[in-house]
Amino acid sequence: MSVLIYAESWNGKFKKTSFEAISYGVDLASKMDSEAIALTINAESVEELYKYGVAKVISVKNDSLKSFATNSFAGVVKEVADSISAHTIVMLASSNVNSFAPSLSIEWDASLATGVIAEPASFEPFTVNRKVFSNKAHADVVLSKENKVLVVAQNSFGVIENEVSGSSEEFNVSPSDGNVSVESTEMASGKVNLMDAExxxxxxxxxxxxxxxxxxxxxxxxxxxxxxxxxxxxxxxxxxxxxxxxxxxxxxxxxxxxxxxxxxxxxxxxxxxxxxxxxxxxxxxxxxxxxxxxxxxxxxxxxxxxxxxxxxxxxxx
Ligand SMILES: Cc1cc2nc3c(=O)[nH]c(=O)nc-3n(C[C@H](O)[C@H](O)[C@H](O)COP(=O)(O)OP(=O)(O)OC[C@H]3O[C@@H](n4cnc5c(N)ncnc54)[C@H](O)[C@@H]3O)c2cc1C
Known part of the structure; x- marks a missing residue:
C-alpha cells in the first residue's frame, strides 16, 4: 500500500508547491507504514524530487496533457493511484489542483479534505485539521472512506530537505478526452505569476x-x-x-x-x-x-x- 504524491509542474518545471507536497507525503507515508511514490505529469526531469525524500517517481509524459483539463488530469491521477494500490493521494493546493481534486475524489470513491493544515491528528478514525470560513477558523474532519485525497494548504507544513537516491519509471496513459479541451492559451508576458510568486x-x-x-x-x-x-x-x-x-x-x-x-x-x-x-x-x-x-x-x-x-x-x- 502506498501514498501517491502529485508533484505539480508548469511548462516542465516543478512548482514550489511540489516540494512541500513531497515533504508532507513522505512524512505521512512513514507514519502510515506505507511507501511514498511521487507522480509527475510532463515534468522535464524528476531528479529534483529525490532531494525531498521520495525514492520512487512515476513519470507520465503525454502531449495531450500539456494543457490542463480537469477530467483528464483526474483520470490520470486515479489510474496511477489504482496501479500502485494507493490508499491516500497528497496534493498541494493550487488553482489546477483545487479544480480537479473533487472530480478525482468522486472517480476514485475517496473522502476529500481541502485546505489541510497539518498531518492527521489521528489515523483511527482518520482525522485532519483544515481551514474553514476563509481561513478564519479551523475544523477537525474525519475521512471515513478507505481512499483519501488530501489537498494541503500552501506553507502549512513547509519544505523539508532529506536527500535520498531514487529511481523513476515511465507510465503510459491514454487520457480520456473528457468534456473540456483547451483550444489555445495566451500568457501574460513579463509578469510573475501571483499564485506562484515567492x-x-x-x-x-x-x-x-x-x-x-x-x-x-x-x-x-x-x-x-x-x-x-x-x-x-x-x-x-x-x-x-x-x-x-x-x-x-x-x-x-x-x-x-x-x-x-x-x-x-x-x-x-x-x-x-x-x-x-x-x-x-x-x-x-x-x-x-x-x-x-x-x-x-x-x-x-x-x-x-x-x-x-x-x-x-x-x-x-
Ligand atoms: C464581503 C466583503 C468582501 C471583501 N473582500 C475583500 C478582499 O478580498 N480583499 C480586500 O482587500 N478587501 C476586501 N473587502 C474590503 C475590506 O473590508 C476593506 O475595505 C479593504 O481591504 C480596504 O482596502 P485598503 O486597505 O486598500 O483601503 P483602506 O481601508 O482605505 O486603507 C488604506 C490604508 O492606507 C494607510 N495609508 C494612507 N496613506 C498612507 C501612506 N501615505 N503611506 C502608508 N500608508 C498609508 C491608511 O492608514 C490605511 O490603513 C471586502 C469587504 C467585504 C464586505
Missing part, C-alpha cells in the same frame, strides 16, 4: 491614485516579485482585478508579502495570512495590518518605499 509586493488605497504604482512595480521588479492589491484598488480601477487578493480575490501564500498602504481588514488578511512573513508599511500605527504582520514600518509609503528601493539596489550591487 515574494509579493501589494498596495492599497493608501497609494492615493493608480498613477502612483511605478514605485510598487519597481520594487517588485527588483525583488523578482509579483504585484497585488486590495479589493477597493481594483474596484476603483487603479489596478486589474487579476491582482486583487483576499476573501473575494486570490488566496496567496508567498514566502514574503509586503502590504503597503493597506489597512489590513479581515477580508484582506484572509487571502494572505498563509504567507510565511508579512511586512506592513502604514502611516497609522493602529492599522489592523500590524496585528497580522511579522515586521511593521510606521511611515509614509512615499518615503519608505523609495528608501527600500535604494537599499535593495545597494544590496544587489
Amino acid at each position: 515574494i509579493v509586493v501589494s498596495a492599497g488605497r493608501g497609494m492615493k491614485s493608480g498613477d502612483n504604482w511605478a514605485m510598487i512595480e519597481e520594487m517588485a521588479d527588483l525583488l523578482g516579485a509579483g504585484t497585488a492589491c486590495s479589493k477597493p484598488v481594483s474596484d476603483i480601477g487603479w489596478r486589474s482585478h487579476e491582482e486583487h487578493v483576499g476573501q473575494t480575490g486570490k488566496n496567496i501564500a508567498p514566502n514574503l508579502y509586503f502590504a503597503i498602504g493597506i489597512s489590513g481588514a479581515i477580508q484582506h488578511v484572509a487571502g494572505v495570512n498563509s504567507s510565511k512573513v508579512i511586512v506592513a508599511i502604514n502611516t497609522d500605527e493602529e492599522a489592523p495590518i500590524f496585528k497580522a504582520a511579522d515586521y511593521g514600518i510606521v511611515g509614509d509609503a512615499f518615503k519608505v518605499v523609495p528608501e527600500l528601493i535604494e537599499k535593495i539596489r545597494t544590496l544587489k550591487g
Whole structure:
C-alpha cells in the first residue's frame, strides 16, 4: 500500500508547491507504514524530487496533457493511484489542483479534505485539521472512506530537505478526452505569476491614485516579485482585478508579502495570512495590518518605499 504524491509542474518545471507536497507525503507515508511514490505529469526531469525524500517517481509524459483539463488530469491521477494500490493521494493546493481534486475524489470513491493544515491528528478514525470560513477558523474532519485525497494548504507544513537516491519509471496513459479541451492559451508576458510568486509586493488605497504604482512595480521588479492589491484598488480601477487578493480575490501564500498602504481588514488578511512573513508599511500605527504582520514600518509609503528601493539596489550591487 502506498501514498501517491502529485508533484505539480508548469511548462516542465516543478512548482514550489511540489516540494512541500513531497515533504508532507513522505512524512505521512512513514507514519502510515506505507511507501511514498511521487507522480509527475510532463515534468522535464524528476531528479529534483529525490532531494525531498521520495525514492520512487512515476513519470507520465503525454502531449495531450500539456494543457490542463480537469477530467483528464483526474483520470490520470486515479489510474496511477489504482496501479500502485494507493490508499491516500497528497496534493498541494493550487488553482489546477483545487479544480480537479473533487472530480478525482468522486472517480476514485475517496473522502476529500481541502485546505489541510497539518498531518492527521489521528489515523483511527482518520482525522485532519483544515481551514474553514476563509481561513478564519479551523475544523477537525474525519475521512471515513478507505481512499483519501488530501489537498494541503500552501506553507502549512513547509519544505523539508532529506536527500535520498531514487529511481523513476515511465507510465503510459491514454487520457480520456473528457468534456473540456483547451483550444489555445495566451500568457501574460513579463509578469510573475501571483499564485506562484515567492515574494509579493501589494498596495492599497493608501497609494492615493493608480498613477502612483511605478514605485510598487519597481520594487517588485527588483525583488523578482509579483504585484497585488486590495479589493477597493481594483474596484476603483487603479489596478486589474487579476491582482486583487483576499476573501473575494486570490488566496496567496508567498514566502514574503509586503502590504503597503493597506489597512489590513479581515477580508484582506484572509487571502494572505498563509504567507510565511508579512511586512506592513502604514502611516497609522493602529492599522489592523500590524496585528497580522511579522515586521511593521510606521511611515509614509512615499518615503519608505523609495528608501527600500535604494537599499535593495545597494544590496544587489
Ligand atoms: C464581503 C466583503 C468582501 C471583501 N473582500 C475583500 C478582499 O478580498 N480583499 C480586500 O482587500 N478587501 C476586501 N473587502 C474590503 C475590506 O473590508 C476593506 O475595505 C479593504 O481591504 C480596504 O482596502 P485598503 O486597505 O486598500 O483601503 P483602506 O481601508 O482605505 O486603507 C488604506 C490604508 O492606507 C494607510 N495609508 C494612507 N496613506 C498612507 C501612506 N501615505 N503611506 C502608508 N500608508 C498609508 C491608511 O492608514 C490605511 O490603513 C471586502 C469587504 C467585504 C464586505
